[in-house]
Amino acid sequence: MTAATRRPDWEAVGLRREEYERVCGLLGREPNPTELRMFGVMWSEHCAYKHSRPYLRRLPTAGPGVLRGPGENAGVVEVAPGLAAALKVESHNHPSAVDPFHGAATGVGGILRDVLSMGARPVALLDSLRFGPPDDPQSRRLRDGVVAGISHYGNSVGVPVVGGEVLYEDCYRANPLVNVACVGLLPSSRVFTSAAAGPGNPVVYAGARTGRDGIGGASFASEELDEGSAEADRGAVQIGDPFAGKLLIEATLEALDTGAVVALQDMGAAGLTCAAAEMSARGGVGMVLHLDRVPRRERGMTPTEVLLSESQERMLLVVQRGREEEVLKAYRRWGLRAEVVGEVVAEPVLRVYDAGQLVVELPPSALTQAPTYRVPEQEPEARRALRDADLSGLPQPDLTEALLRVLRSPSVVGKRPIYTQYDHMVQLRTVVGPGADAAVLRLVEAPPRGIAVSVDGNGRIAYLDPWAGGAGAVCEATLNVACVGARPVAVTDGLNLGNPERPEVAWELAGVVDGIADACRVLGVPVVGGNVSLYNESERGAVYPTPVVVCLGVLEDVGCAVPTGFQKAGDLVVVVGSGQVSLGGSEYLRVAHGRVAGCPVRADLELHRRLVDVLVRAAQQGLLRSAHDLSEGGLAVALAEACVAGGVGARCQLSPELFGRRTDVALFGEGPSRVVVSVAPERYEAFAELCARSRVPIRLAGRVGGTDLRVQLAEAEVVVPVEDLRSAWEAYR
Numbered sequence: 001m002t003a004a005t006r007r008p009d010w011e012a013v014g015l016r017r018e019e020y021e022r023v024c025g026l027l028g029r030e031p032n033p034t035e036l037r038m039f040g041v042m043w044s045e046h047c048a049y050k051h052s053r054p055y056l057r058r059l060p061t062a063g064p065g066v067l068r069g070p071g072e073n074a075g076v077v078e079v080a081p082g083l084a085a086a087l088k089v090e091s092h093n094h095p096s097a098v099d100p101f102h103g104a105a106t107g108v109g110g111i112l113r114d115v116l117s118m119g120a121r122p123v124a125l126l127d128s129l130r131f132g133p134p135d136d137p138q139s140r141r142l143r144d145g146v147v148a149g150i151s152h153y154g155n156s157v158g159v160p161v162v163g164g165e166v167l168y169e170d171c172y173r174a175n176p177l178v179n180v181a182c183v184g185l186l187p188s189s190r191v192f193t194s195a196a197a198g199p200g201n202p203v204v205y206a207g208a209r210t211g212r213d214g215i216g217g218a219s220f221a222s223e224e225l226d227e228g229s230a231e232a233d234r235g236a237v238q239i240g241d242p243f244a245g246k247l248l249i250e251a252t253l254e255a256l257d258t259g260a261v262v263a264l265q266d267m268g269a270a271g272l273t274c275a276a277a278e279m280s281a282r283g284g285v286g287m288v289l290h291l292d293r294v295p296r297r298e299r300g301m302t303p304t305e306v307l308l309s310e311s312q313e314r315m316l317l318v319v320q321r322g323r324e325e326e327v328l329k330a331y332r333r334w335g336l337r338a339e340v341v342g343e344v345v346a347e348p349v350l351r352v353y354d355a356g357q358l359v360v361e362l363p364p365s366a367l368t369q370a371p372t373y374r375v376p377e378q379e380p381e382a383r384r385a386l387r388d389a390d391l392s393g394l395p396q397p398d399l400t401e402a403l404l405r406v407l408r409s410p411s412v413v414g415k416r417p418i419y420t421q422y423d424h425m426v427q428l429r430t431v432v433g434p435g436a437d438a439a440v441l442r443l444v445e446a447p448p449r450g451i452a453v454s455v456d457g458n459g460r461i462a463y464l465d466p467w468a469g470g471a472g473a474v475c476e477a478t479l480n481v482a483c484v485g486a487r488p489v490a491v492t493d494g495l496n497l498g499n500p501e502r503p504e505v506a507w508e509l510a511g512v513v514d515g516i517a518d519a520c521r522v523l524g525v526p527v528v529g530g531n532v533s534l535y536n537e538s539e540r541g542a543v544y545p546t547p548v549v550v551c552l553g554v555l556e557d558v559g560c561a562v563p564t565g566f567q568k569a570g571d572l573v574v575v576v577g578s579g580q581v582s583l584g585g586s587e588y589l590r591v592a593h594g595r596v597a598g599c600p601v602r603a604d605l606e607l608h609r610r611l612v613d614v615l616v617r618a619a620q621q622g623l624l625r626s627a628h629d630l631s632e633g634g635l636a637v638a639l640a641e642a643c644v645a646g647g648v649g650a651r652c653q654l655s656p657e658l659f660g661r662r663t664d665v666a667l668f669g670e671g672p673s674r675v676v677v678s679v680a681p682e683r684y685e686a687f688a689e690l691c692a693r694s695r696v697p698i699r700l701a702g703r704v705g706g707t708d709l710r711v712q713l714a715e716a717e718v719v720v721p722v723e724d725l726r727s728a729w730e731a732y733r
Contacts, residue, residue, distance in 0.1 A: 019370075031362070038307060082445075094535075116266070124160055128455045129178055130177035174540050194278060206331045262320060266316075275316040287351075377510050394583070414730050449555065454477050456548065459547075462546065463508075474516055478608075488525045497546070512545055563626050580604070582671060584600045586598075587637075618687055626646065650710070
């Protein structure tokens with residue numbers, strides 16, 4: 001590259017000209033090359049949330065039992081007297097597109113350390129994955145690599161993968177989405193912080209040695225992908241070691257038990273730079289670091305490389321002065337490196353030395369004060385036209401064949417070949433594992449209480465109506481948790497969108513966040529943390545705006561967890577909740593008609609709140625034999641899945657008001673706040689009375705029994721043997 005074509009230094013590290021000028025103003029001088037690289041990663045979208053922070057302030061974050069909200073490494077909420085749960089979701093989209101195995105594996109390792117940083121033992125993982133069509137070899141390669149990476153790290157580290165979702169759309173072909181969530185448990189009285197404190201307190205580096213892997217990972221995650229990314233950016237993908245990760249968990253928990261740890265944070269995105277800057281800024285103090293004390297696995301590393309390396313399985317701790325040996329001993333006992341690499345100082349400055357030479361001197365708050373941007377929001381005309389499309393004239397296919405086609409569609413078909421690669425029983429807490437509406441875990445410390453977790457989201461709905469997609473993700477996640485009998489207490493969200501500098505993406509981001517905020521506010525469920533991943537674009541275009549919501553619920557008695565499948569012949573089949581459905585954005589419309597169009601149903605949030613409450617109370621009173629939410633595929637798929645899960649058929653008759661003149665709307669129409677339950681005949685009156693008092697609509701649809709699913713709709717009838725339903729639903733590709 002000639003001098004005439006070489007980019008200015010500020011542009012080479014991903015900064016805008018005005019951002020570089022702001023850096024100079026904050027420092028009162030020009031930054032040196034190392035400092036400039038530090039600003040480049042810390043002011044990247046991945047670390048700084050420059051385009052999303054103004055929107056995220058709209059989310060409700062406070063609520064009963066919330067011990068830590070957004071701003072820390074993970075949210076923490078009390079789930080039993082004296083016991084709390086930490087939860088967080090993170091994305092690893094770009095690394096997984098470039099190197100699916102290591103990208104996904106290190107995503108698991110990173111989210112484990114986020115939860116560990118709160119003082120919690122990780123007890124469960126969930127994944128939310130999006131890929132291109134599975135008949136595309138490249139999409140299958142990405143999917144298989146991601147699943148292998150998740151199973152490799154989760155199984156090896158000894159944390160069960162208890163739930164998740166895998167959906168497929170063409171827009172994810174070149175840019176898969178890999179979101180991983182973690183739940184951990186800790187005493188309510190011992191929630192840790194990342195805010196450094198105590199001038200004179202030593203700063204301890206602990207864990208794996210530092211190498212050159214992952215340098216520039218945060219900046220790489222803030223750029224669009226192109227055909228050259230697979231090779232050019234491979235060095236920005238970290239390499240994880242789950243066995244070292246397991247040792248790090250045990251050693252860190254032992255170190256925390258000493259009572260000598262003041263603060264801690266994992267060295268994730270931007271590595272040592274981010275950990276030192278954020279810990280100092282949050283505590284209003286400074287740090288002095290000596291890079292020559294940092295354990296390294298490669299020779300000749302420059303100060304910039306040491307500061308920006310994103311090598312995995314590393315923690316930074318602030319320890320009480322005079323007690324550092326207790327902490328060092330804990331890590332060394334587990335065979336990990338641990339060294340004092342600096343100290344906290346009262347002056348709010350980050351000074352970094354290498355072999356006695358000062359290489360960095362700047363206020364840590366400068367690194368964490370990136371500017372924010374508001375892009376004019378504009379709905380694309382083409383999007384409005386799609387949403388306004390008239391679907392009333394669609395030809396109606398054979399309903400039986402349509403049901404089997406939808407069951408076989410990649411997004412609906414059973415994912416057993418995926419989740420059986422995960423060990424979901426390790427730690428012996430799992431009561432209900434993958435494949436159900438929500439996973440259920442036993443709280444050993446508070447029997448018989450348990451927790452339930454689910455992760456949900458629908459990018460196709462958000463593409464057509466961002467508000468409906470954001471609110472719908474909250475509704476589906478909370479409803480799945482309620483279906484097993486747990487009361488939702490908190491959510492964490494992951495937002496995956498395209499380039500936020502484009503007005504249509506800004507419109508999507510605003511709508512999705514407003515939908516999540518409105519739903520959580522009405523439901524009384526706080527957002528305790530989350531993640532935003534932007535620039536999910538390739539030369540093929542942007543992904544659908546894809547919000548994923550992880551909901552945590554509390555179950556008073558895990559022995560009362562409600563199963564998904566029908567249980568006993570003779571039980572009544574009841575459809576509970578909203579009657580509003582649409583083919584807009586439905587799986588049926590895409591599968592049977594090859595279209596993504598129409599107007600999705602917007603949630604009635606007050607009705608949804610009452611529905612959740614009814615399901616929880618009905619489960620506590622033992623009124624429900626089974627419960628299953630209606631999502632992709634609508635009522636027909638929910639009935640089929642309940643039959644397959646229970647190994648028994650059902651006889652149903654749908655009244656004309658459910659479908660008007662279109663039977664396919666009744667069977668396959670989609671909308672939030674809908675559940676199919678089975679109830680013993682002698683408990684139906686009590687259940688109906690509970691619903692009536694809560695003003696939740698119910699419709700008696702039929703009875704459980706037989707060896708096939710029979711659904712009568714006026715003159716039409718769908719009849720499919722349960723074994724044929726099972727064969728279609730298990731036709732995983």
